[in-house]
Amino acid sequence: MSPLLIIIFTLFPISSLSQTIQQYDDCTTKLYSCGETIRWIRYPFWGHDRPSYCGLPEFHLTCRDDDGLTTIRIIGITFRVLSINQNFSMITIARDNLQEEPDPCLLESVDSMIVNRFDDTVFSYAPSRILFLGIYIECVVDMRSAPIPDRNKLDCLGDGTKIISFFREELVYFSQDSCKRNITAPVLKKAFQEFKQNETMSLGEVLKQGFPIAYKVDDGGICSRCESSGGTCWSNFTSSVPSCLCPDGMPRLVCRGSSGANWKVKVVIGVAVALPSLLLIFMIYCIMKSSSSNCIATFKHKTMDDKRVEAFIMQYGSVGMKRYSYVDLKKITNSFQVKLGQGSFGIVFKGKLSDGRLVAVKILHSFKGSGQEFINEVASISRTSHVNIVALLGFCFEYQKRALVYEFMPNGSLDKFLIHHVPLEISEHIGIKRLYEVALGIARGLDYLHRGCNTRILHLDIKPHNILLDEDFCPKIADFGLAKLYSRKESMVSLLEARGTIGYIAPEVFNRNFGRISHKSDVYSYGTLILEMVERGINIEVVGSGLTNELNFPYWIYTRLKKDEILLDGVTTIEENGYVRKMTIVGLWCIQADPGQRPSINEVIEMLEGSIEELEVPPKPFFSSPLQSPNHHVLTHHEE
Structure with missing residues (x-):
């Protein structure tokens, strides 16, 4: 086949794949963030700036502009999302109408429906971490035969004698003639234990802390294999089963080793345009700095290192961290004006993102090591989410310029x-x-x-x-x-x-x-x-x-x-x-x-x-x- 035909057949799929390539970029860079606590959330969640094809229908998150809080609809009920732990596939939620005024009397019988139907969805309870309270509103109870501690009584339009409202840990059944409403409400077990030990704490505060639930995605291992090969999970919204999308815009089971049209074109054009100029500059540098044989050996070594790191970036491209250019870092750090410290692997500068957040930018020594420290850092910390682990927000890999962008720690080391x-x-x-x-x-x-x-x-x-x-x-x-x-x-x-x-x-x-x-x-x-x-x-x-x-x-x-x-x-x-x-x-x-x-x-x-x-x-x-x-x-x- 002639070179002209190769180029024609190589370029032809680009227009048809441009949309899915853009969708891949959207799903790997546009992670869901809202407020201060819900940050950098990836598949299967979507919403806000994150497109619907980057998640599954049941995982739609809504970011409220007025208070920066996140909500989710499950079995027709709006819950406030308090936290999401994607390492353990766990989400903590609470009834949205109990957040401003956590009054147990505002609960409706729909909470009993939660208990009965919740496990029929992709969400399920974490039984070791929750317990179910029975809340009984406006009941006619003989106090002599069923004594109720004063602390268990609720002020729900009762007169405190013949008609009372109360709660208890052991679920019992009261007929409609006995109580106006019987409610079964899930609560965080740890919060309820604190309530029993703290006399000043109210039941409403327990309900406000919500309860954890686990979520599951029926992917058959598709997502883990996909992401480990450099792809991203996505959905066309016609099915609840996810699929794998690769950087070249092609759906595959795994992406590693794939060579789509987009990659081919970039390589062909990039080599044809840049190679002569790069070789000329490189040879001039070699003549000025060292013998040509030593310089060529160094070039080969660094080229292999760069390929190794680029391959790693492709593999971990969907972990949710932003890739910055070196120009971006100069802007963030005001041309590296404020130095925070220096270690064996690089220098750390203070910076500020466009949204006002302070960050620490660690510029790694360009020619130190094989790039393994860069790979270790990104691979390790991208898997973590813990209050005692520093958050890695992004990185830069641009020729020999390598940098890591962290959350800023005001009190230093x-x-x-x-x-x-x-x-x-x-x-x-x-x-x-x-x-x-x-x-x-x-x-x-x-x-x-x-x-x-x-x-x-x-x-x-x-x-x-x-x-x-x-x-x-x-x-x-x-x-x-x-x-x-x-x-x-x-x-x-x-x-x-x-x-x-x-x-x-x-x-x-x-x-x-x-x-x-x-x-x-x-x-x-x-x-x-x-x-x-x-x-x-x-x-x-x-x-x-x-x-x-x-x-x-x-x-x-x-x-x-x-x-x-x-x-x-x-x-x-x-x-x-x-x-x-x-x-x-x-x-x-x-x-x-x-x-x-x-x-x-x-x-x-x-x-x-x-x-x-x-x-x-x-x-x-x-x-x-x-x-x-x-x-x-x-x-x-x-x-x-």
Whole structure:
């Protein structure tokens, strides 16, 4: 076939595919966002700016312009959407008419219909997290034979004696002659337990917190296979079964390796137009900078790296993050005017999006490594959604310019609060109790990475620099450049090289004689981190008592712990002493050289939240990494 005919047959399908190519772009970039809590929602949901073909009919979300809240219609009833967790296919909803004035008396018998019909839809209850209350309106009840606690009574036009309204946990049946209305209402079990313990809390407040439901999409695994191959799930709205749409506008079961017409045309035209100019510029650069043979070898290496990253972007193109150009980043950061910090992989600048949100833009070192840190970061964090994990909003990959756009953390990283002689105004905000709360938040974030994600994630670089603090000092784990993803079926992880930061690396990471790499490796780093927090919290320079350098700190504090001397001369109250003792015991358990002796991170949470009397002192640590100053080196497979 002649070259002319090849071009004609290649170009011909473009016009017919242009609409579906645009629809692919819409479904991967136009994610549903409304207000402050419902953000970046993808398939099967649609609504607002997200077109209907990007979701399924039952998952239509409505964004109210007046208050920025989201609603959804299920079995003919309008619910307010309080949260959506797409990792667990869970949505929390509440009756919309109970939000402004949460009065149980406003409930109608339709709530009983919810209970009877709800599981017939694509939505179903989460039985372990809810309970059903019986609410009985305007009943004639003999109080002597059926005594009802005063707190269970409701003020629904009753006179408090012969005609009353009330609720109870055990569902019973009252005839219409006995009660005007019988209502069965689902509520969040945790909220109702709080209600029983808090005398000032009303039943209306319980109802306002809504209840969780699970949703299911009958896709037979289509969507997971589609998205992992670079496609996006969509619907033509004539069926409730989703299908896979590929970047070239063609529907397929999987997209990886597909080479649609759009891709062909771009390659043919791009190579024909750009190649001569690029080669000329490249050869001039080679002559000026180095020998041609070395330069050509470098060119081949970087070209393979770029192809690797581009292939990754195609694969993860539907995770919902925006791709920015370098020009966009210059505008967002006002030409990189405000520098927030610098690490081993890049420089972080402060920026502002067009909608007014502040962001942190991390510009990665262009020629550092093979791009694996970029791939790790996007692949890992795009799978997460947790209050203690920093949110990745977008990225830039443009030739050798690579960048990541994060939510902005006003209080910066934890390391600046762990330096002695910090300014008084900073010290007042990060006392012993606050440090304990930060330690607990970091543990919850790690527990989510280890157990909460569909794909388990080892962070492998837990340290103060990678813990960011928002305006309320809520900690968020950041910097997933060294992270390792592995299946939930795997208990151990294989690494070809050590990765992490000196002072925080678990011994088994750099010496397999200590054991296999697993989630316990993150636990070790976490233990080192909270011992460093303890060191900052008790003010070693005041306590003294034989501590000569940071390397001795775990042994020094272990000795004081065994002597029950911890640590009243460095803290001011019994409560603070309890926090320090808990963190110390947990930290020492976490840095045990044998991974088998370390607790899992969910056990760490139980220890931190439990009673101090139940904690056992661990064995004396015989191997410990030194606590580090802010300037320490990172060992990774990137530095070759």
